[in-house]
Amino acid sequence: GNSVTQMQGQVTLSEEEFLFINCTYSTTGYPTLFWYVQYPGEGPQLLLKVTTANNKGSSRGFEATYDKGTTSFHLQKASVQESDSAVYYCVLGDRNNRIFFGDGTQLVVKP
Amino acid sequence: DPKIIQKPKYLVAVTGSEKILICEQYLGHNAMYWYRQSAKKPLEFMFSYSYQKLMDNQTASSRFQPQSSKKNHLDLQITALKPDDSATYFCASSHDGGARAEQFFGPGTRLTVL
Numbered sequence: 001g002n003s004v005t006q007m008q009g010q011v012t013l014s015e016e017e018f019l020f021i022n023c024t025y026s027t028t029g030y031p032t033l034f035w036y037v038q039y040p041g042e043g044p045q046l047l048l049k050v051t052t053a054n055n056k057g058s059s060r061g062f063e064a065t066y067d068k069g070t071t072s073f074h075l076q077k078a079s080v081q082e083s084d085s086a087v088y089y090c091v092l093g094d095r096n097n098r099i100f101f102g103d104g105t106q107l108v109v110k111p
Numbered sequence: 112d113p114k115i116i117q118k119p120k121y122l123v124a125v126t127g128s129e130k131i132l133i134c135e136q137y138l139g140h141n142a143m144y145w146y147r148q149s150a151k152k153p154l155e156f157m158f159s160y161s162y163q164k165l166m167d168n169q170t171a172s173s174r175f176q177p178q179s180s181k182k183n184h185l186d187l188q189i190t191a192l193k194p195d196d197s198a199t200y201f202c203a204s205s206h207d208g209g210a211r212a213e214q215f216f217g218p219g220t221r222l223t224v225l
Contacts, residue, residue: 032211043201043216044154051211089154093210098167099144103153 002027004092004102012108019077021105023064023090026071033066033073034091038104044089047075085109114138115217117202122222124192131178132187132220134202140215142166142208143185145177148219149198160185161208192224 003026013019025031032051036044048057053068062077073090090102118133136143145157159167163179174196176188189196199219205212 034213038154043203043219044214045216046213049211049213093212095210097208097210099156099159099210099214101154101156 002031002092002094002098002100004090004100006090006102006105008105009103010106010108012110013080014110015081016079017109019062019075019080019084019107021075021088021090021107023073023075023102024071025073025090025092025100027092027094029095030068031095032093033064034093035062035064035073035075036089036091036101038087038089040086044087047088080107080109082109082111113218115202115204115215117200117217117220119220120218122220124222124224126192126194126224128192129188129190130192130222132189132200132202132222134185134187134217136183136202136204136215136217138204138206138215139183140204140206141182142205142212143179143183144203144205144214145175145185145187146201146203146216147198148201154201157187158185159208166208189222194224197222197224 034049035047037047038044048059050057050066056065087104092100115136142161157170178186202217203214205214
């Protein structure tokens with residue numbers, strides 16, 4: 001079946017450190033992959049999406065590469081800021097138009 | 112102006128009662144969704160509607176019933192409320208019901224069942 005796995009429940013960094021959030025997925029065919037971000041007290045919002053395998057998406061300094069070979073879609077940012085503190089969800093849209101959210105990763109950035 | 116309105120923002124109910132959560136979107140979208148987020152738990156997909164028709168239901172309980180009176184409305188009726196139903200319920204919409212579409216989320220309704 002379809003699934004999205006985010007291994008880290010929480011990531012704690014200091015400002016200007018490198019961010020890496022792991023995401024792997026399982027599905028058949030060629031899904032669309034997303035990262036959504038949820039700030040405290042708000043609904044999630046789209047951070048970036050990639051529809052084509054082996055392409056990279058980027059937004060606001062964040063980037064993720066849709067790697068069909070390793071079925072991964074890891075999120076990275078070279079230098080985080082305190083304002084990046086939020087929950088990050090890796091999301092899969094499959095070929096049957098179903099949407100699957102990962103469990104989310106809480107990012108805490110200390111000043 | 113808010114593009115997705117959810118009412119009320121906060122709701123307190125007693126066990127066994129029934130409540131309706133309201134969602135309206137003014138983005139001209141054709142697909143709408145409901146999600147639930149319990150305290151310290153991840154977001155959980157519940158329903159998706161496209162052109163006012165149910166597309167996907169990943170909610171086990173029949174106590175949760177979406178209601179779509181207009182294309183830009185998707186309310187959520189919850190009957191026989193239980194304390195475990197306490198959560199924030201998010202409504203979302205997208206241009207179409209395709210899995211490639213960006214979803215826009217409302218601010219949520221926080222439900223507490225006593």
